[in-house]
Amino acid sequence: MKQTIFIVEDDADISGLVVHLLEAEDFRVRAFGRTSTVLAEAERSRPALFLLDIMLPGGDGLELCRRIRQSRSLAMTPIVFLTAKTSETDRVLGLELGGDDYIVKPFSPRELVARVRAVLRRFERPLQANVINVGALSIDTGAMTLTVKGKVVATTATEFRLLDHLARNAGQVFTRDQLLDAVWRDTQYVTPRSVDVYVRKIREKIEPDPENPVYLRTVRGAGYRFEAVK
Numbered sequence: 001m002k003q004t005i006f007i008v009e010d011d012a013d014i015s016g017l018v019v020h021l022l023e024a025e026d027f028r029v030r031a032f033g034r035t036s037t038v039l040a041e042a043e044r045s046r047p048a049l050f051l052l053d054i055m056l057p058g059g060d061g062l063e064l065c066r067r068i069r070q071s072r073s074l075a076m077t078p079i080v081f082l083t084a085k086t087s088e089t090d091r092v093l094g095l096e097l098g099g100d101d102y103i104v105k106p107f108s109p110r111e112l113v114a115r116v117r118a119v120l121r122r123f124e125r126p127l128q129a130n131v132i133n134v135g136a137l138s139i140d141t142g143a144m145t146l147t148v149k150g151k152v153v154a155t156t157a158t159e160f161r162l163l164d165h166l167a168r169n170a171g172q173v174f175t176r177d178q179l180l181d182a183v184w185r186d187t188q189y190v191t192p193r194s195v196d197v198y199v200r201k202i203r204e205k206i207e208p209d210p211e212n213p214v215y216l217r218t219v220r221g222a223g224y225r226f227e228a229v230k
Helices: 014-023 040-044 063-070 088-096 110-122 159-167 176-184 192-206
Strands: 004-008 028-032 049-052 081-084 101-104 132-134 137-140 145-148 151-153 216-219 223-226
Touching: 004 014, 004 040, 014 028, 028 040, 049 063, 049 110, 063 081, 063 088, 063 132, 063 223, 081 088, 081 110, 088 101, 088 192, 101 223, 110 159, 110 192, 132 159, 137 159, 159 176, 159 192, 159 223, 176 192, 176 223, 192 216
Parallel strands: 004 028, 004 049, 049 081, 081 101
Antiparallel strands: 132 137, 137 145, 145 151, 216 223
């Protein structure tokens, strides 16, 4: 069964090129020139991935990403930004808002297809069903839900997989590169900086005080460790 990708891009030439590239790879593609109808259409027919430009008429891609992450039915859907904004600040902002990858224009057609496939592969591997209860946290890998103090907290799929990997290996120190290999799997197009961004996002969701974490600790000069707090 073909996977559906939603592309939101107001440049007709770029949109047409991306549609052609992805359809040639046997994806079903729906293209949108503005953000206004994307969310409603996605909730009717859930895509496998969103490919979003940032600068769009009628609302930007960052705001659309934020709304997708707030949707109960779409929050786990991978999001890839496709944008001319090239700075490190823009990339970090995209990841902080819930993006799973960030492709800069102009792009290589081969690279775009490879990165879309890499993000999709990241979520093909099912997690082993298990419930990890640590302190005020409950991590249900079967349902892919995180509960903090009895309240379900929304996460992206990347956030959940990173937290699950660390919690299943509580007490073990992981370098950023080890976490990239374990969670991102295809590491050609991501950097250790991505790990730092996601750790910060997870801390904001699970820690009583994100600036003084008790669960997800930094081991200076080494990496990160999850503490099995009682």
